[in-house]
Amino acid sequence: MLLNQKYEIFPSDVQKETLDTWLSYCRQTYNSALLDKQRKYKLSKESYSRSAMQTQLKRDKLAWTYLKDMPSQPLQEVFRRLDHAFIKFFRKEARYPKLKKYKDYNSMTFPQFGHKPNSHYCYAASFAINGDLQLSKLGNIPIHLHRPIDGTIKQLIIKRRGTRWYAIFRVERQVYPAPINRNLAVGIDVGLNKYAVLSDGSYHENPRFLRQTEKKLKRAQQRLSHLKRGSVNYKKQVTKIQKLHEKVSNQRRDTLHKLSFNLAKKYSVIAVEDLNIRQLVKNKRLSKSISDAGWGMFRNMLSYKCERNGGLLIKVNPHFTSQDCSNCGTRVKKSLSIRTHICKGCGTILDRDYNASLNILQRGLEQLDKMPVII
Numbered sequence: 001m002l003l004n005q006k007y008e009i010f011p012s013d014v015q016k017e018t019l020d021t022w023l024s025y026c027r028q029t030y031n032s033a034l035l036d037k038q039r040k041y042k043l044s045k046e047s048y049s050r051s052a053m054q055t056q057l058k059r060d061k062l063a064w065t066y067l068k069d070m071p072s073q074p075l076q077e078v079f080r081r082l083d084h085a086f087i088k089f090f091r092k093e094a095r096y097p098k099l100k101k102y103k104d105y106n107s108m109t110f111p112q113f114g115h116k117p118n119s120h121y122c123y124a125a126s127f128a129i130n131g132d133l134q135l136s137k138l139g140n141i142p143i144h145l146h147r148p149i150d151g152t153i154k155q156l157i158i159k160r161r162g163t164r165w166y167a168i169f170r171v172e173r174q175v176y177p178a179p180i181n182r183n184l185a186v187g188i189d190v191g192l193n194k195y196a197v198l199s200d201g202s203y204h205e206n207p208r209f210l211r212q213t214e215k216k217l218k219r220a221q222q223r224l225s226h227l228k229r230g231s232v233n234y235k236k237q238v239t240k241i242q243k244l245h246e247k248v249s250n251q252r253r254d255t256l257h258k259l260s261f262n263l264a265k266k267y268s269v270i271a272v273e274d275l276n277i278r279q280l281v282k283n284k285r286l287s288k289s290i291s292d293a294g295w296g297m298f299r300n301m302l303s304y305k306c307e308r309n310g311g312l313l314i315k316v317n318p319h320f321t322s323q324d325c326s327n328c329g330t331r332v333k334k335s336l337s338i339r340t341h342i343c344k345g346c347g348t349i350l351d352r353d354y355n356a357s358l359n360i361l362q363r364g365l366e367q368l369d370k371m372p373v374i375i
């Protein structure tokens with residue numbers, strides 16, 4: 001399986017500028033391929049294949065020679081991204097691909113890394129002898145390898161986040177399937193009140209340091225609204241907000257990594273609700289807190305961490321998980337504000353989210369029993 005390992009890199013100011021420029025070339029290429037695709041479809045219902053895009057890129061390079069200033073692989077990789085965006089759209093997993101603005105386009109992919117096997121040829125991205133990251137047409141960039149790279153590097157993604165830059169290695173690693181243990185199963189209800197409520201009776205809240213940074217960010221945003229647009233202090237405040245944003249998202253990702261790691265280690269089967277997150281985000285009242293809480297990210301992490309540990313993540317039908325009684329199945333309608341489940345059928349009284357987590361576990365186990373056994 002492929003896993004991501006992320007490290008911070010430290011390009012010089014000149015290199016940062018170059019990387020910024022390369023990203024904008026990638027973005028331009030993406031946007032113009034998207035426009036060409038739309039135009040071709042409108043004119044003749046013709047599809048615009050990846051190889052046709054590559055041919056067009058070759059022509060573009062003759063007209064705009066600056067495109068030759070960057071390695072060609074990340075530029076070609078752009079078309080794969082566009083293809084992928086359309087595939088996701090047709091699968092109804094994403095909206096129709098749109099033109100990318102500066103802030104939406106923050107990474108480029110080097111689809112090959114290191115030395116070509118049995119040859120002296122080096123791909124556009126590799127490690128230099130001194131351990132720096134080496135990109136052709138750019139040079140060496142110091143990298144902080146805070147933990148060893150575990151597995152074979154298949155690809156490299158260079159990513160910009162605010163003012164910082166990262167190298168993300170896509171690493172292939174062998175996993176050994178372990179037998180699923182039905183007795184080590186848990187249901188998790190992810191919510192807004194408490195971050196995660198488990199069917200074993202425990203729960204997890206967002207840690208205090210994360211809440212504190214979020215508060216600081218909120219205050220900084222309020223202050224910005226009182227400053228004069230374009231003034232020196234305004235610009236300073238914008239930079240400050242960017243940095244706080246970065247901090248919040250780093251802290252959140254970190255928290256979710258730790259939580260999902262511990263859960264995947266402890267349990268063999270984890271059941272969660274199969275929420276169509278996109279649908280939920282459309283609901284304006286809840287939208288901010290939901291997308292903020294990074295539920296989708298959490299589910300992804302759980303999914304690959306379970307797989308890595310030989311466990312299983314089961315997504316269950318979310319309908320009525322918080323309404324149905326986990327003891328007798330009676331449906332007890334309640335609005336979002338009612339936090340306690342009181343069953344009219346059997347008299348069970350439980351915390352709303354805990355009741356939901358029990359239902360999720362039960363549905364997960366039912367689904368597990370129907371799954372084919374892999375030996």
Ligand SMILES: [Zn+2]
Nearest residue numbers: 325328343346
């Ligand atoms: Zn009941």
